[in-house]
Amino acid sequence: MAVVMVFQGGGLTQQRYAEVVRKMTGKDRMESPSDWPVEGLLVHAAGQGPSGFRVVDVWESEEACNRFGEVLAPLLQEVGIDAPPELYPAHAFVSA
Secondary structure, X not given: OOEEEEEEOOOOOHHHHHHHHHHHHOOOOOOOHHHOOOOOEEEEEEEEEOOEEEEEEEEOOHXXXXXXXXXXXXXXXXXXXXXXXXXXXXXXXXXX
């Protein structure tokens, strides 16, 4: 079952997001699912909203999301992002 992971708050800014992306990929931005260090990503979106910067991922399973979390968590700590993500089962997922 697909799961949704949402990051916001807890020190997350566009600058810190970009720093994590550089540490994880060596690139300035995520452009393709092949940029992720693990398989299973279905959707990734990140952007600035009225209440701050937010990142939303949809993963094909909780297991894939957890594998990504093992890679991501140390990088988040390094750059000062300390809020845990929200993680919940997707009630619906539609892809164009």
